[in-house]
Amino acid sequence: MKTFKEINPSPRTLMTPGPVEADPRVLKAMSSHILGQFDPEFTDLMAETQEMARILFQTENKQTYCVDTTSRGGLEAVLTGAICPGDKVLIPAFGRFGYLLSEILERCGADITLLEREWGTVFDPEEIEEELKKGGYKAVACIHGETSTSMMQPMEELGKICKKYDALLIVDTVATMGGVDIPVDKWGIDGCIAGTQKCISAPSGSALITYNDKISKIVNERKKVEKGIRTSSDIDGTLPQIPSNYLDIAQLEDYWSPRHLNHHTEATSMQYAVHEALRCIMLEGLQERFARHALNDKALCAGLQAMGLKIFGDLKHKMPCVTAICIPEGIDGPTLRGQALRDFGIEMATSFGPLDGKIIRIGNMGYSSQKRNILFTLGAIEAVLIDNGVKVPAGEAVAAALQVYKNA
């Protein structure tokens, strides 16, 4: 039989828009031994995770907890829980992940209107209001940070508009939560989804979600307690049941409530990871963390521009945690990314759809968002470009970034 080796990954600096480097304290927490899912010590940890997640989301929502899936599953859980078949939903899509929202909602029978925009731009809130004026919309589902284009949709205005037209606002903050200020309640976001493997800096494998009483009321009207554990006091709701058992947030609410009604077996080590990642965020402080991401973004962009590279998209709306560069003449994406990985152990990301082959995406997220990583990455990009005969001024990029840090 073939001999399989133990896990021993090569050194890597992960400058993609996810997964990024997990905080070493998170990795350490994951090596703790397993607790039973109904052990009071474990359910206490779950309650603490909820408490810290509320601080991160800046929300009072009782319904704030984890789904044992990657981010995409959390998205599906909230969307298919809040939206019933036939509900009219407006999706302003400005990149690949906007389309994902429609892929998910189509399958649950929602009546979708897709607004599209050129990749590299965001929506003027008025464009969205124009559509909402037509009436009948139950919800607006929108991406906050669209990693496929590096654009970030302004949300505060959108929250007000949705309230005016009595539409729920459900926002995917998978790529921004933990790196950018997102006051969920203040902005009027009704449902919000975050991923662990980006600015929260834990491994992929859990999704953090929060939603308010408006959504919870709908969800509870769709609830049905499972045969085998239901009691005579469990009454079925009147709205159509949620299509998935695993992603059924009516059941997940019960699981995460003090009743801890059995559903899945909570992913113990991922729960440890999320708890520790949130604890690290609390220790750093939210505003301090956002400022760190912003500063590293500023240094990165200064360095890239000093090298003569063009940053893609509408710079007024660029995510501070993702930067897309236009691939310069004289090199292609796979060569640039491939050599950065092979020679420097630095990973950057490719792109999708209309941007495939045109841009490379550089992440600046969570534990990966560090001064030394920014400097190392700029130096590596410069060296690879020069090694491939692309003319760039040597030394300028790192110097420009250093200057940003000195002036900070």
Next chain:
Amino acid sequence: MKTFKEINPSPRTLMTPGPVEADPRVLKAMSSHILGQFDPEFTDLMAETQEMARILFQTENKQTYCVDTTSRGGLEAVLTGAICPGDKVLIPAFGRFGYLLSEILERCGADITLLEREWGTVFDPEEIEEELKKGGYKAVACIHGETSTSMMQPMEELGKICKKYDALLIVDTVATMGGVDIPVDKWGIDGCIAGTQKCISAPSGSALITYNDKISKIVNERKKVEKGIRTSSDIDGTLPQIPSNYLDIAQLEDYWSPRHLNHHTEATSMQYAVHEALRCIMLEGLQERFARHALNDKALCAGLQAMGLKIFGDLKHKMPCVTAICIPEGIDGPTLRGQALRDFGIEMATSFGPLDGKIIRIGNMGYSSQKRNILFTLGAIEAVLIDNGVKVPAGEAVAAALQVYKNA
């Protein structure tokens, strides 16, 4: 702000039917730093996981991979991928998890026939054949090891019967895979689902699945590549699309294929865990591992019986990795389990539905299935019973178990 503490679980011996203790080598692997999901080092690990999983399942199925959910999500993925709305499915249910299969399949519009049996028994294959004779069944979905009752349904015969009536056989081996011999191909199982947190001895948070070409053909007829990443060569299937995007095994097949078409972001650390857990199983050897579980089960049962406790259910069909004891007079379940946890750090499990308050379930799974744990658990049960005034012969249980080990 409240100060949150780092993860530091109290010592525990997990003698429940899951989650159980993860192998320390698995926990160590999880603390390795993150690799990007398309890093060739990482995709090589994924391929090795598939290779080892085929050995574990004893199958040649190409489609053998992980779903980034707990076991329940893997079940839903295979069931809702193989079964289309309107398909007739027979579910022989002999405990809570049989009902779960129907809960999952009801939501995707399957036409379900539920055969029910008293909890604590299994089906005679002839009973199932009688029903299949009526014709029209697309599939039989069945639990192998029903942890709610500790019963194990014989499968070899069932595979032959299903083939005879041209019905797919989809089996939940979440509680048995890795602890009991389950030759998937030899037994004629078309789709099979395993969980990581039981006899495979990794944390909860990943599901291992395998299915053959018969199911894969159906799945591919339901495929639709997502907008934003689809190319002109991607053609939509003719059967109804799978209801969930996250659990869509048509997309997961592409993700786990050499094409590695983007879907979710693979849960890196859980993937490390599964890889290492499978590697530990390969090192131990399948038959050696099954023999270990069987021997520890024999010792546990001998000890319990020597104490005068009654083992629940049809002993001919008891799972070797779960034993249910009837709660003796003079004590109740919460007292027995509570004191075992508080004073001895041993966790045992409660029960569901008609067995609630009547039995306690003791697991014997994976890394928890160890001689010392069996002896410790027997000693603790005896002490708690005596401490609560229940008459049991002191010292007999451990002595009987030791004798089993001596004779082995």
